[in-house]
Amino acid sequence: MKRLMLDILACPIDxxxxxxxxxxxxxxxxxxxxxxxQECGRYYPIIDGIPVMLPDELRERKRDTDFLSKWQGKLPDKVLRQGNPWHL
Known part of the structure; x- marks a missing residue:
C-alpha cells in the first residue's frame, strides 16, 4: 500500500x-x-500491501485471527485486545 493512500482512506463503518x-x-x-x-475501535489489516477494509459481516475470522497471531508482538493492545470487530 502506498503511503499516499492514508490521505484518502476513512473507516467504512463511521x-x-x-x-x-x-x-x-x-x-x-x-x-x-x-x-x-479511533472513533469505533475497528482495525483493518494490511496484508500483502492491500488494506482489507470490509464490514464486520464480510470479514473472515480465520484471516483476521491469523493476522493477529502473526503480529501479536508488534501490535498495540488497543488492536489486539480491544479492537473490533467484536465477533473475532
Missing part, C-alpha cells in the same frame, strides 16, 4: 478520518500493517 497506521513490515510501500479507527 467514515472517521484519518486512520491510525501501525506499520509492521515495509519496503518502498507498506506490505503488512494495520489501520485503526
Amino acid at each position: 467514515k472517521h478520518y484519518p486512520l491510525e497506521l501501525f506499520e509492521l513490515q515495509s519496503k518502498d510501500e507498506i506490505e503488512e500493517g494495520a489501520l485503526y479507527c
